[in-house]
Amino acid sequence: MKRVVVGLSGGVDSSVAAYLLQEQGYEVIGLFMKNWHDDSVTISNECPWLEDSNDALLVAEKLGIPFQTVDLSEQYKERIVDYMFNEYEKGRTPNPDVLCNREIKFDVFMKIALSLGADYVATGHYCRKATIEKDGKEVYQLLAGVDSNKDQSYFLCQLSQEQLSKALFPIGELTKPQVREIAAKIELATAEKKDSQGLCFIGKVRLPEFLQQQLQPKEGLIYEVNADMDTYKAEKPQFTSVKEQLAHEAKNIDYKPEMAKLVGKHQGAHYYTIGQRKGLNVGGTKEPLFIIATDTETNTIYTGQGHNHPGLFRKALFIQGSEVHWIREDLALKDGETMDVMVRIRYRQPLQKATLHQFEDGMYISFEQPQSAITEGQFAAWYIGEELVGSGVIS
Incomplete structure (x- = not known):
């Protein structure tokens, strides 16, 4: 037995x-x-x-x-x-x-x-x-x-x-x-x-x-970023390589107070996460505010109205080389290789069509459809059919 x-x-x-x-x-x-x-x-x-x-x-x-x-x-x-x-x-x-x-x-x-x-x-x-x-x-x-x-x-x-x-x-x-x-x-x-x-x-x-x-509370400011902001409409630059394009698509926008209007105060940026709607206590907006970025260095939170706000969406994410984990080691990608998979970036999220791109310093995952609230520190897991073959920490 x-x-x-x-x-x-x-x-x-x-x-x-x-x-x-x-x-x-x-x-x-x-x-x-x-x-x-x-x-x-x-x-x-x-x-x-x-x-x-x-x-x-x-x-x-x-x-x-x-x-x-x-x-x-x-x-x-x-x-x-x-x-x-x-x-x-x-x-x-x-x-x-x-x-x-x-x-x-x-x-x-x-x-x-x-x-x-x-x-x-x-x-x-x-x-x-x-x-x-x-x-x-x-x-x-x-x-x-x-x-x-x-x-x-x-x-x-x-x-x-x-x-x-x-x-x-x-x-x-x-x-x-x-x-x-x-x-x-x-x-x-x-x-x-x-x-x-x-x-x-x-x-x-x-x-x-x-x-x-x-974590000690620390009062900071909440800003609202307009969905019509120029940054969201900027022309895509010309890319010299696939990697350069992926890096561009995975990059967070660097928000500054001058891009937004002040709408409230919070008790510490480290309590909040991307995509969060509850707990902001800011009223008077036509649609609910969602967090699109937090800056713990300046203790600032940036928000946008509605769950379709462009600040919530990105087309790609990056995982550092040391954070890429394969359950199926025999399927691990080598530098320059790609693989079509289904990916989930949080529990309960329906699987999304995506492509893995392995480079020497890490892996980019590019999605067929832009994804809402890609959050640093969370795990992206990739599947082939019903098999989970690998995962990594979103950086």
């Missing part, structure tokens, strides 16, 4: 994952990851991780599997939280969930599982794994979940072949309603439990409040 350690989070997905593995004849062990217990930043009096770990324990008891809690809060603070603050201070918007999978669940946690003699680590992610043979060796594929509504492959876009080789995703072939149905049928305590929203494993912490407790 192969031994599998399941990351039981106290939610319905990981509970059903554990049950399915048991049904398939694996020896299953449940581990709950405690990743945060700084009560000063948990919003409201709920103690979410306690509640979650109790639910995980109830599920383990029901299934008759061994269960324990591991405290990873030190590594979580170091690898996820500190990184997040660092990124926000630079005016970038990190994705803690992608990092949590790469750094915690499939690294720190996986090492603990393997030390317990596990052959695999399983999670309740809506995605699938497949194996193909290439040049005589096994290659692992990360595939989208069958439930297109819940597909979570994007959150695993930074995994390596080694991490995938030891991973199992038991619910990837199911839809969310099917998962709930199974949980109800075998009377799991988590059958009706709502999906958790909040930072991966920190529990019910809302990001803005969390940031405010760590």
